[in-house]
Amino acid sequence: MRSKLVAGNWKMNMSRQETNEFIIAFEQLYKPLKETTVVLCPPFVWLDIMAVNLPAGVWLGAQNLHSRPKGAFTGEVSAPMLKDAGCKYVIVGHSERRQMGETDQLVRDKSRQALDCGLIPIVCVGESEVERNGGLAKVTVTSQLQGSLADLQFIAGELVVAYEPVWAIGTGKTASAADAQEMASHIRSYLQEQHAAAAANTQILYGGSVTPENAGSLFTQPDIDGALVGGASLDPVKFWSIITA
Numbered sequence: 001m002r003s004k005l006v007a008g009n010w011k012m013n014m015s016r017q018e019t020n021e022f023i024i025a026f027e028q029l030y031k032p033l034k035e036t037t038v039v040l041c042p043p044f045v046w047l048d049i050m051a052v053n054l055p056a057g058v059w060l061g062a063q064n065l066h067s068r069p070k071g072a073f074t075g076e077v078s079a080p081m082l083k084d085a086g087c088k089y090v091i092v093g094h095s096e097r098r099q100m101g102e103t104d105q106l107v108r109d110k111s112r113q114a115l116d117c118g119l120i121p122i123v124c125v126g127e128s129e130v131e132r133n134g135g136l137a138k139v140t141v142t143s144q145l146q147g148s149l150a151d152l153q154f155i156a157g158e159l160v161v162a163y164e165p166v167w168a169i170g171t172g173k174t175a176s177a178a179d180a181q182e183m184a185s186h187i188r189s190y191l192q193e194q195h196a197a198a199a200a201n202t203q204i205l206y207g208g209s210v211t212p213e214n215a216g217s218l219f220t221q222p223d224i225d226g227a228l229v230g231g232a233s234l235d236p237v238k239f240w241s242i243i244t245a
């Protein structure tokens, strides 16, 4: 039986003051839920504030990491540093980073680095609008999974997959619950073929304009185990409504 996971991806948003205000407001709403894990992924610079002040039971995640554990990589942050900062999760291969040139190979190297350091990578895949309209959504996602997960050894609970159709991210257009389920089920079949031991219990999230209004119907789909939430995670009330949906 898979539990639910709702992760907030703040992207490059929130000042120090806004971060503090969010924590205070979220603390008043938050109650630990048995079956739902809550994760927040702020910008690197606010990880420390969050690590100290988030309510117990809310996990911390980063939005990116480097594929090597240390060295001369100006501006980069390593998996051991993220562990040290209190992170349990790290988003890998978000489409906004793939658009900056991250390849499947790099996503795989980063995911391997996360796994080696005991961080849980949330590996993002998803097709563009052109690919969906051309009937290539599944082909695209399969090829991203092949490239991003090949050779990785993981058991259930050590890695999360997020299906995020690029055309739905930050656009207000959400995949229908049926379309999101169809792709989540496709992803689970892929895992069954290639990572059999992990497949049944690996959490698969949906991401792309998730709101308090559409979260409930997404979360009742059999292969969708939660959400990766961008915009709506900046508002404590909306984020909490999604978590409880």
Ligand code: PGA
Residues within 6 Å of the ligand: 009, 164, 168, 169, 170, 171, 172, 207, 208, 209, 210, 228, 229, 230, 231, 232
């Ligand atoms: P969105 O972003 O919820 O703002 O569409 C989702 C994401 O990019 O993870």
